[in-house]
Amino acid sequence: MQIRLFTPGPTSVPAEVTLSMAGPLPHHRTPEFRTTFQRVSAALREIHRTPDPVLVLTASGTGAMEAAVVNLTSPGESVLAVNAGKFGARWGELLRTYGRDVHEMTLEWGESPEPAHVREAAARHRARSLFVTHSETSTGALVDLERLGEVARELDLLLVADCVTSLGIHPIETKSWGVDCVVSGSQKGYMLPPGLAFVSLSERAQAKLAANPSPRFYFDLGRALQSAPAGQSPWTPAITLVLGLDAACRRILDEGLGRVWHRHAVLAEAVRAGVRALGLELVAAHPSNALTAVHVPERVGADAVRDTLARRFGIQVAGGQARLQGKIVRIGHLGAHEPADILLFLGAFEAALSAHGHPVRPGTALAAAQPVLSTLGGEGGR
Amino acid sequence: MQIRLFTPGPTSVPAEVTLSMAGPLPHHRTPEFRTTFQRVSAALREIHRTPDPVLVLTASGTGAMEAAVVNLTSPGESVLAVNAGKFGARWGELLRTYGRDVHEMTLEWGESPEPAHVREAAARHRARSLFVTHSETSTGALVDLERLGEVARELDLLLVADCVTSLGIHPIETKSWGVDCVVSGSQKGYMLPPGLAFVSLSERAQAKLAANPSPRFYFDLGRALQSAPAGQSPWTPAITLVLGLDAACRRILDEGLGRVWHRHAVLAEAVRAGVRALGLELVAAHPSNALTAVHVPERVGADAVRDTLARRFGIQVAGGQARLQGKIVRIGHLGAHEPADILLFLGAFEAALSAHGHPVRPGTALAAAQPVLSTLGGEGGR
Numbered sequence: 001m002q003i004r005l006f007t008p009g010p011t012s013v014p015a016e017v018t019l020s021m022a023g024p025l026p027h028h029r030t031p032e033f034r035t036t037f038q039r040v041s042a043a044l045r046e047i048h049r050t051p052d053p054v055l056v057l058t059a060s061g062t063g064a065m066e067a068a069v070v071n072l073t074s075p076g077e078s079v080l081a082v083n084a085g086k087f088g089a090r091w092g093e094l095l096r097t098y099g100r101d102v103h104e105m106t107l108e109w110g111e112s113p114e115p116a117h118v119r120e121a122a123a124r125h126r127a128r129s130l131f132v133t134h135s136e137t138s139t140g141a142l143v144d145l146e147r148l149g150e151v152a153r154e155l156d157l158l159l160v161a162d163c164v165t166s167l168g169i170h171p172i173e174t175k176s177w178g179v180d181c182v183v184s185g186s187q188k189g190y191m192l193p194p195g196l197a198f199v200s201l202s203e204r205a206q207a208k209l210a211a212n213p214s215p216r217f218y219f220d221l222g223r224a225l226q227s228a229p230a231g232q233s234p235w236t237p238a239i240t241l242v243l244g245l246d247a248a249c250r251r252i253l254d255e256g257l258g259r260v261w262h263r264h265a266v267l268a269e270a271v272r273a274g275v276r277a278l279g280l281e282l283v284a285a286h287p288s289n290a291l292t293a294v295h296v297p298e299r300v301g302a303d304a305v306r307d308t309l310a311r312r313f314g315i316q317v318a319g320g321q322a323r324l325q326g327k328i329v330r331i332g333h334l335g336a337h338e339p340a341d342i343l344l345f346l347g348a349f350e351a352a353l354s355a356h357g358h359p360v361r362p363g364t365a366l367a368a369a370q371p372v373l374s375t376l377g378g379e380g381g382r
Numbered sequence: 383m384q385i386r387l388f389t390p391g392p393t394s395v396p397a398e399v400t401l402s403m404a405g406p407l408p409h410h411r412t413p414e415f416r417t418t419f420q421r422v423s424a425a426l427r428e429i430h431r432t433p434d435p436v437l438v439l440t441a442s443g444t445g446a447m448e449a450a451v452v453n454l455t456s457p458g459e460s461v462l463a464v465n466a467g468k469f470g471a472r473w474g475e476l477l478r479t480y481g482r483d484v485h486e487m488t489l490e491w492g493e494s495p496e497p498a499h500v501r502e503a504a505a506r507h508r509a510r511s512l513f514v515t516h517s518e519t520s521t522g523a524l525v526d527l528e529r530l531g532e533v534a535r536e537l538d539l540l541l542v543a544d545c546v547t548s549l550g551i552h553p554i555e556t557k558s559w560g561v562d563c564v565v566s567g568s569q570k571g572y573m574l575p576p577g578l579a580f581v582s583l584s585e586r587a588q589a590k591l592a593a594n595p596s597p598r599f600y601f602d603l604g605r606a607l608q609s610a611p612a613g614q615s616p617w618t619p620a621i622t623l624v625l626g627l628d629a630a631c632r633r634i635l636d637e638g639l640g641r642v643w644h645r646h647a648v649l650a651e652a653v654r655a656g657v658r659a660l661g662l663e664l665v666a667a668h669p670s671n672a673l674t675a676v677h678v679p680e681r682v683g684a685d686a687v688r689d690t691l692a693r694r695f696g697i698q699v700a701g702g703q704a705r706l707q708g709k710i711v712r713i714g715h716l717g718a719h720e721p722a723d724i725l726l727f728l729g730a731f732e733a734a735l736s737a738h739g740h741p742v743r744p745g746t747a748l749a750a751a752q753p754v755l756s757t758l759g760g761e762g763g764r
Contacts, residue, residue, distance in 0.1 A: 195577050237577075
């Protein structure tokens, strides 16, 4: 059966991106590869909406998070980390591992922090840096990054944002919002396989890392900054994934960033309309457009529904993590998804819920989603 | 023009490996992927000749080197590192970065350390660990890892070996030689694109890392050890490269490890016979079978020869690094190479040298190589 990924990453890789990785392997220390790497870097800056450098690391998103921590903070430095889910908690774990003076602002899973509360906590702890999660992949909750940027500027905090499931999905104005460091990973909005991670660095972030004595080597962003202008990376990069990135960035910029964001907004709203029509409740108070996390009644069983989706339709969705394990389903609608994908998903979701005793009138979710999808217009908005 | 990689990594990826990475992307938290990951882990143990775990990291080989340093040594610990080239020097840099008490045994580039001298230096510095480079990619020199294993056992040293350009090329008996940690990378003997790195851990190495308070997160091998038996990795792995690894390991084990080692030995000997017949001198006193580094007379020009190989024949070879920049050519003959590849390379090399004024009687290198290649027998030894 065909694999149909509706997980919040990895997401399906478009055929043209797959093909770009299937040719003869080039060497990375050649003029041709340097040109590709420079073109990719320019595209990344465009997608991040910043003239500042965006570095490419061969690692998962967690590697990029570690790079932000070890380059941009020093041992003993007071740092505020917002924790409203598994990935927010990871900032705290990383910062504690490296001996930073971490103050965690812990929220219920599914909630998003009030910028005013963040401001108050940062001021109280005399924090020098603020670590947040733009789109919390464990709950599907979105944070108001623009307003957190205002808070950071007001208090002169270095702002580091995990944008792993928001980059290429939600508008992020890295420069004008004052986000000093945006962290992301290849298997999400970029529509690539996992293996690459990205870190943007404002001028302030570059100055801070240059003065930072904290030990690092593989994740030393200073080395990466130095070699990037020549289209190189300090260590051998994952060459095929860089070629795929080139194709994926071209696809994003050909569609147009504004259209990409709009398509995600419409598809996400259609999924939310569909699942609400089925009587399911969202986990997130302020939902992200990358994924929709929904509570599945205990008598129905979230994991039973996931199994049925996989077995009958080849559809992969994610389950709950940590405290939400077995209680929710997380539906990814990020990357290359189109209206047709949402229709097939909602149809299958109705059937799977119904198979496990959830009362469903067939067509309910589709009926709720169709008017939303129709706002995209011709060519699925592209 | 077709890209023909004769670099000491990355090396060409066989078609069946490329195709294994070009299907629909699977999710990594599925029973199917767990099964693949477990099969790959078993194959890696077989290729490493050890029953101990071999962990898969999403990183370049340098990432795996860092993982060995931060997991297996503690701040202030006395460590002996052998430095006879760029990659030996990297052990020292890494160990110093993380505050280890590093004693470097520095040799001329191209030399290989005498085990007796290593023993003496380790004893003098009361070293607890020994970091070596099995095949030094900057010079093409090979080290007697088996005898260094004896030294390590005698002095109760933890032995860590960079086998990035020897694993899958030279015999390595990880278990019986007592190598506690073998570090390798995907773009060499594995015939994969770069992006994965590997770390084997003896029982002694596992015990040492469990007791090691040194901070680490992305490269925390304790986490990787814990999730490996279930066919998982702590962070999202480079899924497509793991699928490619599955195909590449099958290819290696189908050919047979002994035959793979023998093929590399014969191809390397043929290249050495060819370049010697052309009057060129090897950089390494004890040459590795992964690559052949040769001095190119200054009036001919190593980089001019490389340019001509690339322009006229699509052949990529590597140049010298650091102090050998512009002085040597490094010819990679590792991975999927067959006798026909050696013939085309030597033919092209003769032409390129001749084009830049080196006195060459056409056919000299081929004539010297042919008798060596003929010892492989039918099917190129496979």
